[in-house]
Amino acid sequence: MKGAVKEVLDAHERLLIDQAIAKHGNRPGALLGILEAVQSANAHKYLSMVSLRYIADETGVPPARIYSAATFYALFNLDPQGDNVVCVCRGTACHTRGSRDLLEKLCLDLGLSEHEAGETGEADKLALTTPDHKFTVRTVACFGQCALAPVVEVNHHILSHVNERTLQREVKALTKNGGGGK
Amino acid sequence: MSNPLPNKTISVRIDGELVTAHEGQTILEAARANGKQIPTLCYLKGLSAVGACRVCVVELAGTDRLLPACTTPIQDGMSIKTTSAKLTLYRRMAVELLLVERNHICSSCVSNSHCELQSMAQSLGITHVRYSYNNPRLQVDMSHPRFVLDHNRCILCTRCVRVCAEVEGANVWEVASRGIYSRIVSDLKDDWGHAHNCTGCGKCVQACPTGALAEKGQSVHEMVKQGDAVTRLATQRAGQASGAH
Numbered sequence: 515m516k517g518a519v520k521e522v523l524d525a526h527e528r529l530l531i532d533q534a535i536a537k538h539g540n541r542p543g544a545l546l547g548i549l550e551a552v553q554s555a556n557a558h559k560y561l562s563m564v565s566l567r568y569i570a571d572e573t574g575v576p577p578a579r580i581y582s583a584a585t586f587y588a589l590f591n592l593d594p595q596g597d598n599v600v601c602v603c604r605g606t607a608c609h610t611r612g613s614r615d616l617l618e619k620l621c622l623d624l625g626l627s628e629h630e631a632g633e634t635g636e637a638d639k640l641a642l643t644t645p646d647h648k649f650t651v652r653t654v655a656c657f658g659q660c661a662l663a664p665v666v667e668v669n670h671h672i673l674s675h676v677n678e679r680t681l682q683r684e685v686k687a688l689t690k691n692g693g694g695g696k
Numbered sequence: 697m698s699n700p701l702p703n704k705t706i707s708v709r710i711d712g713e714l715v716t717a718h719e720g721q722t723i724l725e726a727a728r729a730n731g732k733q734i735p736t737l738c739y740l741k742g743l744s745a746v747g748a749c750r751v752c753v754v755e756l757a758g759t760d761r762l763l764p765a766c767t768t769p770i771q772d773g774m775s776i777k778t779t780s781a782k783l784t785l786y787r788r789m790a791v792e793l794l795l796v797e798r799n800h801i802c803s804s805c806v807s808n809s810h811c812e813l814q815s816m817a818q819s820l821g822i823t824h825v826r827y828s829y830n831n832p833r834l835q836v837d838m839s840h841p842r843f844v845l846d847h848n849r850c851i852l853c854t855r856c857v858r859v860c861a862e863v864e865g866a867n868v869w870e871v872a873s874r875g876i877y878s879r880i881v882s883d884l885k886d887d888w889g890h891a892h893n894c895t896g897c898g899k900c901v902q903a904c905p906t907g908a909l910a911e912k913g914q915s916v917h918e919m920v921k922q923g924d925a926v927t928r929l930a931t932q933r934a935g936q937a938s939g940a941h
């Protein structure tokens with residue numbers, strides 16, 4: 515089992531994981547540090563199943579515990595993320611100012627279905643990626659910028675008082691420029 | 697968990713009666729030692745207590761907050777109430793919320809009439825629920841050669857998680873995700889049949905209070921669990937461990 519896991523993981527990623535594990539050692543709470551380091555080193559900002567299995571093998575942490583941590587925190591992604599990340603606030607202030615419509619329109623424009631998340635898909639933790647991996651649409655519970663509602667974050671830039679037009683323009687610009695995420 | 701060594705004795709009041717308890721005991725342990733019954737669901741003697749289900753809530757004089765008896769340490773001078781109209785109300789609510797969350801259709805369940813959730817609902821006088829059913833469509837994992845996991849019956853008590861980790865030492869289970877999306881998972885959400893550590897011991901099945909974990913080949917109401925066997929085993933081991941010192 516162990517040997518098989520190492521074969522699928524490419525050498526570069528394995529090195530990164532080994533480094534992350536060595537850095538965090540066995541101290542309590544090390545797992546979160548390791549997962550965060552591995553995810554941010556990944557080109558598509560996610561934790562693949564092979565990497566999780568490798569982390570389990572190397573640290574001796576039971577796989578179920580690793581999976582539990584990776585699915586509990588909204589920070590971690592188990593699927594490859596798009597080059598651009600658009601994050602729509604679904605908090606109360608933004609909701610009352612129409613963030614639901616913004617999200618629906620955005621998904622429609624990008625050809626994503628909000629309902630395809632399936633059985634375990636979380637309404638409060640939506641993360642959908644277009645098949646071409648250009649865009650990921652996510653939601654958050656509140657950015658803490660409620661006075662600027664509705665708030666949408668595009669590649670870590672906060673946009674305030676967003677309406678459908680401005681959001682559409684933003685997305686169009688990114689489509690033209692290709693990936694602006696990195 | 698209770699310490700096998702005798703601890704300082706303290707005096708407390710349970711339902712008005714003055715009784716002695718030991719420091720380090722939980723309210724539940726002290727009550728049971730004095731013959732008082734407090735209903736429990738997620739608690740299983742011998743395993744660590746997690747306070748997940750809240751049916752064991754009790755009233756403590758001097759505070760409005762209800763306390764889970766299974767995880768609250770008892771303290772000298774406490775005055776506890778284990779039964780009251782308010783407690784029944786909250787316990788009922790806790791069980792009703794468990795019932796609406798998944799699909800607890802007793803008439804087609806392997807554990808019908810041997811189910812702790814069902815008997816808890818009956819003893820609390822629950823004849824109907826006041827909330828709307830969630831009706832999720834959940835999976836049934838049949839991949840294990842001997843056992844089945846039906847998520848539709850799971851109440852997320854984590855007894856399976858704890859027995860597998862604390863008694864069998866196999867660490868197969870955990871709870872993944874959050875809120876109503878929480879699910880029991882084996883390994884990296886692999887099929888149970890492929891969980892690399894599972895020894896097939898069946899302890900999780902015996903510890904499960906509902907029909908969520910069952911032996912294969914059982915028909916409606918055939919699955920009788922042996923939760924006390926798990927307790928016996930766990931306390932035996934704890935005894936051996938402390939005897940070794």
Ligand code: SF4
Binds near residue numbers: 896897898901
């Ligand atoms: S059968 Fe035993 S080892 Fe396997 S999951 Fe259940 S408790 Fe753990």
Ligand code: SF4
Binds near residue numbers: 909
């Ligand atoms: S499968 Fe059974 S023991 Fe495990 S959490 Fe669900 S109800 Fe509890």
Ligand code: FES
Binds near residue numbers: 603604659
């Ligand atoms: S509700 Fe959107 S920023 Fe607070």
Ligand code: FES
Binds near residue numbers: 747750753
């Ligand atoms: S038995 Fe105490 S919270 Fe479940």
